[in-house]
Amino acid sequence: MPTTDEPVIVVDGVGLLYRRNRLARRNFKDLFSRAARRTRPGEFWALRDVSFSVRPGEAIGVVGRNGQGKSTLLKIVAEVVLPDRGTVSVRGGVAPLIEITGGFVADLSVRDNVYLTAGLHGMSKREIDASFDEIIEFAEIGDFLDTPYKHLSSGMKVRIAFAVISRLEEPIILVDEVLAVGDRAFREKCYERIEELLRDGRTLFFVSHNEGDLRRFCTRGLYLEKGEVILDAPIDEVLDAYKAATAR
Template structure:
């Protein structure tokens, strides 16, 4: 319940609606002409349908389901990036959203410059970033590439730097959306260790992954989405087992 002090995230009857153009338009001029004349037809698409989801402080939830099931949309709803078409979303705590690592980087700036730029966006002072600069570089394992423009980084290198910046503080809520998939196995393990440490110190985790073994390892709860609907939620092992069975895949995949 909303009055429960242990509840940190509460989603009640939430729906998200997108409009998709239902006709093909070949050029921008035609699009704007139809838009001005109100002749542009849209097809309604419900990305999430009446979601009810409650997370207690300190819990770790895995969000699972096939591509297009609504996992990332639910995370963006909780982060405040999207607003519900109907229903409510209540969040009590600071969020570190690792949804698109490196999305806020300026490709023309060096990695060092981007560390300070990202720090400013996150609300950190230059003095704070000075104090944590070496820690960020060491964790990202990019010491020899800090004067290189980010546009020359691989997606894996950018993700390393983004994760290192986003996790220099202990957030109340950590939201991770498949960002570990771009790193090598050793760095993925390193990120998981840092997340484990945060969980041990009280951080609440929302974690999207297609790898059930990682969900089982990190999460104590899970929610299974399919085409915008909740299929099942509860204890992580049970939800992962049911999901894997539905796909006819081994339960330890």
């Protein structure tokens, strides 16, 4: 786990271009066409000239209206999506809780999915064996170990996903809105685990619309509007600015 003040995440001039009629990106030939570098009808910049850095142990909250680029930014930091412009540097691995079904296979059992997903994130079979009972106990899903993943409810999928991801030793935790799914008691259990990881020196990148959650975990905020960072400041200042803008 990084222990210096050197940033663990550096995002420099990042831009991401999408097409409204489909998410297909431009072809290889287009990359070398001067005309293709201009935005065409039906295209839009999901992110535009985004730059910031994150130090080890920081807890960053990302706020903004729906469709402003928050989840897209998280996916770029997780290296799930590559930007069209700019660079992203991540020092150390990430533990991503971005999509409920991310990394899980519908037809496999819960048991097999735990081994598959944890293995894909770098855990050895011995490490998974040692953590398996704790993962299942945390998820409160012991009665469904041999149930196909596709038959689980959304709340149960969040339980097992969080239980696996939170066991990873990666220094950076990425959390999107998925924790909004499920019951309040389990959500509080997840939040207590996040606080435990933060005390352990982990870095948190947290996308949420819940003001209370953002104030609880984060000390710094990024406010995105139309794919651009319009404010990078202490979380209270960012939330006050966002509330004022949305009240108009």
